[in-house]
Amino acid sequence: MQIDLEQFRNPCSCGKVHEVSVRGIWIEEDAVRRLYQMLTEEEALGEFIAPVIVWDDNIKEAVEEKLEDVEDICLDEICLDSENLHANNRGVEILEENLPDETDLILAVGSGTIHDLCRYVAHQRRIPFISVPTAASVDGFVSTVAAMTWDGMKKTIPARAPIYVFADTNIIKEAPHRLTASGISDLLGKYIALADWKIAHLVTGEYICGEIVELEYEALKEVVSSIGDFAENDGESYEKLMYALLLSGLAMQMTGNSRPASCAEHHMSHLWEMEVINQPLDALHGEKVSVGMMQIRIKYAKIAEAIRAGSCNVRPYEGLEKNLLQETFGKKGLYESTIRENTPDPMAGIHVNELKAVLPQIADIIDEIPPAEELQRILKEGYCCYRMEQIGLSDALIEPSLRLSPYVRNRLSFNRISKMLEIE
Ligand SMILES: [Zn+2]
Ligand SMILES: [Zn+2]
Known part of the structure; x- marks a missing residue:
């Protein structure tokens, strides 16, 4: 094609x-x-x-x-x-x-x-x-x-x-399957990236292109529906995957940045690449992305549930967690560059009442992402990574990764917005 x-x-x-x-x-x-x-x-x-x-x-x-x-x-x-x-x-x-x-x-x-x-x-x-x-x-x-x-x-x-x-x-199709699996993983991460983009648009009015979002969902759907065929070396499924990956790249060209393709799930991967809380990993890009995506999905689900149950409160934003950044990024000499990356603070201008008002819509956007169990099933079927230990990370790093990763890029994710949320 x-x-x-x-x-x-x-x-x-x-x-x-x-x-x-x-x-x-x-x-x-x-x-x-x-x-x-x-x-x-x-x-x-x-x-x-x-x-x-x-x-x-x-x-x-x-x-x-x-x-x-x-x-x-x-x-x-x-x-x-x-x-x-x-x-x-x-x-x-x-x-x-x-x-x-x-x-x-x-x-x-x-x-x-x-x-x-x-x-x-x-x-x-x-x-x-x-x-x-x-x-x-x-x-x-x-x-x-x-x-x-x-x-x-x-x-x-x-x-x-x-x-x-x-x-x-x-x-x-003759490439080692680990590489294909990494591509599938990178692609599935778009479920989070696109949800984050929609939420950021909802909360701050950030630019979004609905047509790009739709195109990406279409391509994702095609790949997910043929996930079982990769094992049979079916040329058509590789064509669909390649199409979806190239489309994601085109979406970045069209917006002029990686907004349509990368958010909270990629921030997890970038954090691990910076090696501030972990040892160097011997994992491919997509492998880190899908493992990050799973943890983000689980966290988002908890928040969406709390929003529905009326037990999710909004508190005023307290600014960058400078002590935490000093303790972690600072140890690697990356404190100043982290502060620079976060200036201006993408959270600035988000007010309690405005955020409170859109919580139900945020829960709707989250519910459109395939649930964690479904994502895990897809990843498993594509021989992709989904657990921390598969890329050499312990589960003890889940919490610190979720907390620190929003600071690696100046881009608003829902994971970052969640710093203003408190579950009762
Ligand atoms: Zn990627
Ligand atoms: Zn457009």
């Missing part, structure tokens, strides 16, 4: 004209065949005379045969060492050193890390890049920002989106 990008470019009912910089997206068997054809056609991509493939040794071994023709017409291929390959200064340096000066187009062949590195370097060199995802593992393929670790700090750095995406389902 080809994603119809024109539909997103029309003026939207939210009042915005959404910008989509990607020129074309194909998700199909033999998509790399189409890539080859376009590279050889003058009116398509033939204008580029010095394309270079960037991948790593694992990926090269898995897909080189399928990309033989493409490789033949490329100026060069750069094979990075998959051992210790990260989207960080070192990775950028290695790629910069090896990428020929005359390169006029980068073909990013791989999963998230390769994409982040290529996206960053392409931006630096002011040349376009093409995305060839080799696993349905994350939703960031069409992202306009690179998630990098810069001098040990996690940063989101402006970069560029691919001009085209060729997602070859024959390649994607």
Whole structure:
């Protein structure tokens, strides 16, 4: 299938004209065949005379045969060492050193890390890049920002989106299932992210696009309904997953930030990545997201229940928990940057009576998220992670994670709003 990008470019009912910089997206068997054809056609991509493939040794071994023709017409291929390959200064340096000066187009062949590195370097060199995802593992393929670790700090750095995406389902369905499961997990996290967005809109009037929200729900529904088919290597279910992940990425392009794709559930994951209350984890992005999502879902359910029972009180906001932040983030030298991240405080301007008035509507939004048992069943069926211990965390960290995670990003989640709530 080809994603119809024109539909997103029309003026939207939210009042915005959404910008989509990607020129074309194909998700199909033999998509790399189409890539080859376009590279050889003058009116398509033939204008580029010095394309270079960037991948790593694992990926090269898995897909080189399928990309033989493409490789033949490329100026060069750069094979990075998959051992210790990260989207960080070192990775950028290695790629910069090896990428020929005359390169006029980068073909990013791989999963998230390769994409982040290529996206960053392409931006630096002011040349376009093409995305060839080799696993349905994350939703960031069409992202306009690179998630990098810069001098040990996690940063989101402006970069560029691919001009085209060729997602070859024959390649994607052969990826290790752990990667696919991570993509499913990242995607399911949208249930929380979208609910948080709706609640933030309700409470503060923050911008929301109802059409983007609906599109994402549709795509989610498709993936959930075919969750059992991944085990049978059914190409169509991979196509649906890839579509949903790319759509989530497009939603970020359309809003200009990650609001439609990331909130309380991702904050849990980001907190664990900062290692202020836990040891380093050997878990994939999506694995952390789905485990975080489960704990958020359970907490939201308790609050929704209390709202219905009339036992949820609203108290005035008391500001940042500075002592707590000092004790935790401070130990890692991250106190100042955490304060900066939380300035201005996204909670400022939320008043007791206004919040009280919308509690029933908040409970309605929460009730639209599949219940925790249902999410767990879906995750289990997709061989995804859902318990803390599966990613190396003890249950004792649930409470501190819920309390600290809202501070890792300046974005209003219901988890953060819940700092004004008290259950009798
Ligand atoms: Zn819109
Ligand atoms: Zn994510």
